[in-house]
Each structure stands twice: as C-alpha cells, then as structure tokens.
Amino acid sequence: MAEVRAEMVANVWKVVAAEGDHVDDGDTLVILESMKMEIPVLAESAGTVATLHVAEGDVVQEGDLIAEIS
C-alpha cells in the first residue's frame, strides 16, 4: 500500500481520481490549491486507488494522508 500525502497546507480544489480507479505512476489524483497556485498531487506508483481521504473543499495540512494506492 503506497501512501500519498500533502506536501503543504492547501485547499482541495479538485478530486480527479476515484476509489477503485487504476492509476499509473505520474497520474493526477487530486489538485490542491495554495496561495493562488494549483498543485497537482500525483500517484508515485501504478496501482488501484484503494482509499481517497479528501473531498473537494477540504483543507489539508502538511503531511495529511490524501490517498492510498494498492
């Protein structure tokens, strides 16, 4: 199980992937927004999105879990 975590405090602008989706390394999972910049959060390995821990409009803190890929 690979964990994907937030690199910074941000708002979740868009959730691109859904639980159960197959993703490849480098695919966009969610797009965060911080300080007027959009920051895509990417899958770092291929697999299936097992759980998504965020929804659009959420605020994430640095280190918060965004998704788990199995």
Place this chain on the structure above:
Amino acid sequence: MLDSVLVANRGEIARRVLRTARRMGIRTVAVYSDADADLPYVREADQAVRIGPAQPARSYLDAAAIIEAAGRTGAAAVHPGYGFLAENADFARQVIAAGLTWVGPDPAAIEEMGDKVRARNLMERTGVPVSPGSREPLTDVAAAIAEADRIGFPVMVKAAAGGGGIGMGVAASHADLRAAFETARSRAERFFGSPEILLERYVQRARHVEVQILGLADGRVLALGERDCSVQRRHQKVAEETPSPGVSAALREQMLAAAVRAGEAVGYQGAGTVECLVDTDAGSFVFLEMNTRLQVEHPVTELVTGIDLVEQQFLIAAGEPPSFDPAAVSSTGHALELRVYAEDPVRFLPGPGTITQWDEPSGEGIRVDAGYQAGNTVTPFYDPLLAKLCVHAADRSRALERAAEAVAAFAIAGPKTNLLFHAELLASPEFVSGDYDTSLVSRLRPG
C-alpha cells in the same frame, strides 16, 4: 483633502497605504477576513472591520461588504491597493455611487485597459507599438489556430481579461497551441470569469520593462521612469530594479513618451503602469498591458525619485496638485526590490505556516514593506508575498551588494521562504552583468 480612507486590501499593501494615510493625517480604516485578524495592518489602522471568512470571494472580493464597512465607519474614500477589486470597474462605480471618493482612475479607464484586446487595439490607434496579435478575443481553438498561423509562431497565449501571469503559456506549434489554449481558457474562466483568449507573437529574448505613470488632477500625464521586471518564475515577478540595465537612454525616452500617450488616450488619473516587452536583440519595445492601479513594485520608483506615490494618489483623488514639482522630477541612484515569498527556493512551491521568527534587515538604503510579523500565520488563502525587501544605493553594483547583505540579514522561520533563491540570484553572473531576460530564472533552475 480627504479626511478618512478605507483600504480595501490586506497584508503588506494595506499596511503601506495606511502608513502614508496616517502621515497625511487621514483617518484610516482597515478591513480583514477571519484569516487576517492578527496581521499588523489590522492593528495599525485607526479602525478595523471584519468583512468575512478567509475565502477571498467572501471577504476581499465582496464589494457589498466593503462598501457597507465604509458606510459604518464613515470613511470618505476607498483605496483598493492592487489585486482583489483594484481593477474592477463595477466596484469603482459602486464606490462612487455610494458617495465615496475612489482612489484610482475613472472606471471607464479601468474597463478600457482591463480588456487586453481592446487595450492593444486602442494603443495601436494611438501610435504605441504593439506586437503582432489578435484584434478580436478568441474563444475557440480552431479560430485560435487560424489566428496563430496569421500572427506567426511562437505565440503567447493569455487571458483577455486576466493578469498576474495566470494561465499564460507559450506555444510553438499547433499541438502546443491546442494544449495551451485549453489551459488558458479554463484558468481564465475560473479566475477572471471570462473564457476569452488573446494571442500575441512571442518575443524570444525579451525583457519585461514597465513605465510608472501619474495622471494629475489637471489632466497632465507624467512618466516617472521605468522598472525592469524580467526576473520571473511562472510568468510572475520575483525581483525588480530601476533603472533598467537593458534600456538605453534613447529607448527610455521613447518608452516614457509612449507611456504618456497611453495614459492620455484614456484620460488617466492617478498612478498607473504601462507594461512593455523589450526585444533585447532588436532594441525595440511593444506595449503589453496597462495596470490601472498602484503596482506591487512601486517602491523602487519611490526610492530613486523620492516621491511617495500613495501620497500622490490621495492628492489626485482629492483634486489637488501633486506634492512635487512635475517639471523637476529627477532620479538618483539605483533601487532593487526582492519579493520575499512563502515558497521553497528551489521548486517555488507554496509553503504557508506559522511564523516563529521574523527579523528584518534595516539601515541606510534599506526599506522593508512587510505584511507579517512573528506570531502571524501565513495561510493558503492568498498570494505568497510576505514582504518586499527594497534597497537603494548610489549605483547598481552598490545596490546589489547592499541587497545581498540585506538578504543575509533577513531571518524568517516557520513558513518556507525564497530568501535563498534571492541570495543565489544576486550572486549569479547573468543577473550581476545586467544582461538578462525573462528566461533568467529558468536558466538558474533548469528542468
């Protein structure tokens, strides 16, 4: 003279405007969102009004809440700063309709210049050079491709209603253009509420140089020198200097004259900025856009001219003459501004956080316009500008030295900052030589 003013902004620019207002004996009103209640500008104003939650749409972009705050506090005028509602003609009209003084140009001038396509067309008619580009706004990709073929690749793709580098991209081929057009259109829709796109011929080795203008109450338009803003990341400025090391005396004279014509064409009153691209190989320039408000980097002009631009904005809004003799404006020495952003110095990604240490440099020729102090939290809701570190010295090499010392003396802990990037910039041979262009940062950060 105005007896009171509400500053419809936050952070460093609210604080900077409030400082001049206070010096002029104008009563000050600040507005703030829940995220900013502890910032220095809120405490330094005579009165402060909460206007909403952290989200900009529900606070600093909420025109009704701001005008209501002005009414409640009896403020006589509204100063918009930059960003947020500063270039919103409808907001300016609402301020005026509420019986308040708008510290800015006529709403019609804001509108004329806010539409980048209209502004380009007007400049062309006025005899101000523009690059080959679209004369009509574009909304579909097929039309954009036909237009790009006419203009000639590479092209710059940008939002017609936009600014701040948001959504901008360069396209060298049809495939590039399809992608850049989609990105620009979706960002334009989201950030500016209009999907209209403008294409312009892209200049390869370009400097971004702008002219500060001031439209006086008697109708005269003055040009107060230029600023070089070629140090950019993601098409956004990171450092500025005046005079520009890449502009000859002859080119400067042409640019200043063109900027005055641009201002006159819209009956401009107050402080404004005419942004140009200088083709470093050809030694020529074209008009990019006009910003109808106080510019972020206005301090460098203030440092070399000794003119307080915010003071002139207040005087002009009140229908009074400027505080200086327009026939005797001179520029002394060299000034630099370094934007201290809450972002990492390598990838330039945002790094908000709580400030545990904030020690500013001070001394001769050093000016820091800061929005924060120790104990404040930098939130993800607004732009990453923490402070503007400005230096002034007798010449460019001494200004660079002074800037390097000031950067080394600036200590901020908590959020990430780009201070290390500035140290690197000031030591880079290309920047030090003065012979640089808008691709400088990408050469310092390849890949």
